[in-house]
Amino acid sequence: xxxxxxxxxxxxxxxxxxxxxxxxxxxxxxxxxxxxxxxxxxxxxxxxxxxxxxxxxxxxxxxxxxxxxxxxxxxxxxxxxxxxxxxxxxxxxxxxxxxxxxxxxxxxxxxxxxxxxxxx
Amino acid sequence: xxxxxxxxxxxxxxxxxxxxxxxxxxxxxxxxxxxxxxxxxxxxxxxxxxxxxxxxxxxxxxxxxxxxxxxxxxxxxxxxxxxxxxxxxxxxxxxxxxxxxxxxxxxxxx
Numbered sequence: 001x002x003x004x005x006x007x008x009x010x011x012x013x014x015x016x017x018x019x020x021x022x023x024x025x026x027x028x029x030x031x032x033x034x035x036x037x038x039x040x041x042x043x044x045x046x047x048x049x050x051x052x053x054x055x056x057x058x059x060x061x062x063x064x065x066x067x068x069x070x071x072x073x074x075x076x077x078x079x080x081x082x083x084x085x086x087x088x089x090x091x092x093x094x095x096x097x098x099x100x101x102x103x104x105x106x107x108x109x110x111x112x113x114x115x116x117x118x119x120x
Numbered sequence: 121x122x123x124x125x126x127x128x129x130x131x132x133x134x135x136x137x138x139x140x141x142x143x144x145x146x147x148x149x150x151x152x153x154x155x156x157x158x159x160x161x162x163x164x165x166x167x168x169x170x171x172x173x174x175x176x177x178x179x180x181x182x183x184x185x186x187x188x189x190x191x192x193x194x195x196x197x198x199x200x201x202x203x204x205x206x207x208x209x210x211x212x213x214x215x216x217x218x219x220x221x222x223x224x225x226x227x228x229x230x
Contacts (some may be wrong), residue, residue: 037219039165047157047165047208048121049219059194060217096164105212106155110164 003028004036006096006114013120016087018022022097022111028116029075030055033102036080038071040093041113046091052100087118123148124209124222129186131228136199140225142209148220152212156185156193159206159224168195168207200230 007021009036024037029036037052051061051071061069068081080097094115132138142154154172169177169185172181172192184195197203199219209222 039221045223046224047159047210049210049221052219060219062218063216104170105153106167106170106210107157107165108167108170110166113164 002099002109003110004099004111006095006097006111008095008114008116010115011117011119012087014089014118016088018082018084018087018118019025020082020084020095021113021118022082022098024078024080024097024099029073029078029080031102033104035100036052036073037080037095037098037100037107038080039098039107040091041096042090042093045093050095051082089118092116092118102114122223123213123216123220124211126207126209126222126225128223129226129230132199133200134201137195137197138199138227140194140196140203140207140209140227142194142208142222144190144192144220145213146190147215148190148211148213149192150190151186151214154185154187154209154211155193156183156192157208157210159208165208175218196227199229203227204229 004024035054039051053071054109068085094113096109096113099109156169158168159165167187172187173185207225213220
């Protein structure tokens with residue numbers, strides 16, 4: 001059974017750096033073709049694709065946020081970490097991590113989401 | 121402003137059919153598979169359709185996806201009140217080398 005769970009701070013201040021962790025189970029981050037992505041959703045707004053990291057450590061980023069985002073993985077800990085620098089109140093959102101199956105092009109399993117508020 | 125364009129809302133009566141469109145370009149929908157997700161407010165999105173027209177196990181055949189050129193469509197037949205949710209299309213954009221989503225469509229079952 002594949003599960004993902006996001007964790008991290010709930011309240012962060014503007015200009016600070018946000019670090020979110022996605023802890024996965026039921027699959028290996030090193031399995032060929034597998035990826036884990038991050039998606040966010042501001043309150044009342046649409047989903048926004050942020051980043052993805054693949055089994056061979058290749059990474060892709062939202063071009064609008066690329067300078068502020070970093071995604072890494074630790075297969076031994078079964079964790080994927082997303083950092084977002086220089087936070088602004090517009091970064092307030094629910095952040096989801098999701099599983100991309102082997103050589104597929106969609107997210108088939110999602111975490112429950114983690115709400116982050118950026119406010120002084 | 122989302123890369124993929126969806127109507128903000130659609131509505132229909134129980135038992136009827138509704139169509140949700142998703143418009144993109146050659147760099148995304150035109151040359152890549154499309155997925156559709158259903159999201160009940162306050163919960164995580166749920167995969168509804170993948171590879172443009174395939175359904176995960178457990179998704180009823182009332183939900184079907186298709187694509188023509190740079191536009192994709194999600195059809196929902198035999199509408200039920202439980203289908204009320206937000207629906208998002210998503211795909212890969214080869215020019216951006218990144219995933220993209222539509223702006224979402226709120227379905228109301230009258």
